[in-house]
Amino acid sequence: xxxxxxxxxxxxxxxxxxxxxxxxxxxxxxxxxxxxxxxxxxxxxxxxxxxxxxxxxxxxxxxxxxxxxxxxxxxxxxxxxxxxxxxxxxxxxxxxxxxxxxxxxxxxxxxxxxxx
Amino acid sequence: xxxxxxxxxxxxxxxxxxxxxxxxxxxxxxxxxxxxxxxxxxxxxxxxxxxxxxxxxxxxxxxxxxxxxxxxxxxxxxxxxxxxxxxxxxxxxxxxxxxxxxxxxxxxx
Numbered sequence: 001x002x003x004x005x006x007x008x009x010x011x012x013x014x015x016x017x018x019x020x021x022x023x024x025x026x027x028x029x030x031x032x033x034x035x036x037x038x039x040x041x042x043x044x045x046x047x048x049x050x051x052x053x054x055x056x057x058x059x060x061x062x063x064x065x066x067x068x069x070x071x072x073x074x075x076x077x078x079x080x081x082x083x084x085x086x087x088x089x090x091x092x093x094x095x096x097x098x099x100x101x102x103x104x105x106x107x108x109x110x111x112x113x114x115x116x
Numbered sequence: 117x118x119x120x121x122x123x124x125x126x127x128x129x130x131x132x133x134x135x136x137x138x139x140x141x142x143x144x145x146x147x148x149x150x151x152x153x154x155x156x157x158x159x160x161x162x163x164x165x166x167x168x169x170x171x172x173x174x175x176x177x178x179x180x181x182x183x184x185x186x187x188x189x190x191x192x193x194x195x196x197x198x199x200x201x202x203x204x205x206x207x208x209x210x211x212x213x214x215x216x217x218x219x220x221x222x223x224x225x
Contacts, residue, residue, distance in 0.1 A: 004158070035215075042204065042217040043159070090158055101206065101213030104149065107158030 002026055006091050006108035013081045013115045021076040021111050023091030031094045032074035033058075033105065034066060036087040043090065049074055050097055081115045088112050120148075120205040120216030128222045135192040137219040139205030140185075148181055149206045150190050153218070159204065162190075195223045 007022045025032065030051050035043040035058075045058030049068040063085060065077045074093075078085055089111045096103030123138045139148070147166045151159040163179045165172045165188065172179045178191040192199055202218040 040217060043215040045213075092159075101149070101208030102147065104161035104164060105159075105213070106161070109156070109158045 004091055004093055004106050004108035006089075006111050008111060009109070010112045011114070013078075013113065015082060015115060017081050017115075019078050019081060019113075021078075021089055021091075021113075022073070023075065023108060024073045025091075025093040025106070026072065027093060027095070027106065028071070029093035029095050029106070030071075031096055032068065033092040033094070034064070034074070034076045035090045035092065036060065036085075037090060037110070038087050046076065046089075083115050086113060086115045120207045120214065122203070122205055122216045122219040124219060125217075126220045126222070128224065129195060131195060131197055131223055131225050133195055133223075135195050135199070135221055135223070137190045137203050137221070139188045139190070139207075139216055141188075141205075141207045142186065145183070146208045148179075148188050148208070149213075150177075150179060150188075151204045151206060151215075153202045153204065155201070162203075192221075195221075197223050197225050199223050 004025045033048040034046040037043050044060050046064050047066040049055045052071045055066050067075045090107050092105040092107045094103045094105045120139045120141045149164045150162040153159045163174050165179050165181045176193045181188045200223045202220050204215050204218045206215045
């Protein structure tokens with residue numbers, strides 16, 4: 001049982017390049033999330049999806065787009081990468097609905113993204 | 117903006133000792149969750165405590181919640197080197213789960 005799988009694990013981009021981070025879960029969860037983790041900042045929510053076909057902005061959505069491809073997959077796209085987007089990105093899923101936090105979230109191991 | 121703030125930011129203890137971490141928050145919550153993050157890995161859920169609960173146990177973990185003081189504590193008893201990790205509280209208010217900045221725990225053999 002893989003849980004939440006993120007690809008790639010590491011990536012280096014140049015400013016202005018585009019990139020899609022992939023996330024898949026095999027727990028049949030309704031809700032999926034994208035966070036970024038920066039030193040001293042904790043985790044900040046970028047976007048979330050309460051169900052297939054729906055997405056909502058989180059705390060820091062600027063510069064990102066998301067697609068809930070199906071129930072299993074939720075991708076995060078950087079259209080024009082900027083150095084400020086250097087971070088560790090985590091995908092998570094939950095049996096709960098939306099961002100209510102009434103159920104535990106299950107995390108992938110992250111994508112470490114550096115933008116030069 | 118962060119809702120939960122963990123204290124201390126870092127904690128260093130010896131194996132066998134107990135470790136206590138605190139989380140304070142600002143607004144009313146529906147529940148509070150604690151997560152562990154090992155270096156280079158994702159967060160792992162430990163315990164969820166609801167606003168009408170005062171204490172919850174899971175193995176060597178004990179979580180308390182005091183809604184009047186807007187605070188929670190996580191106690192790890194008889195700590196082990198494998199408990200070395202960062203610990204985060206996450207609070208749920210109005211349709212929103214917000215993580216704190218974490219406590220880094222180092223358990224030395």
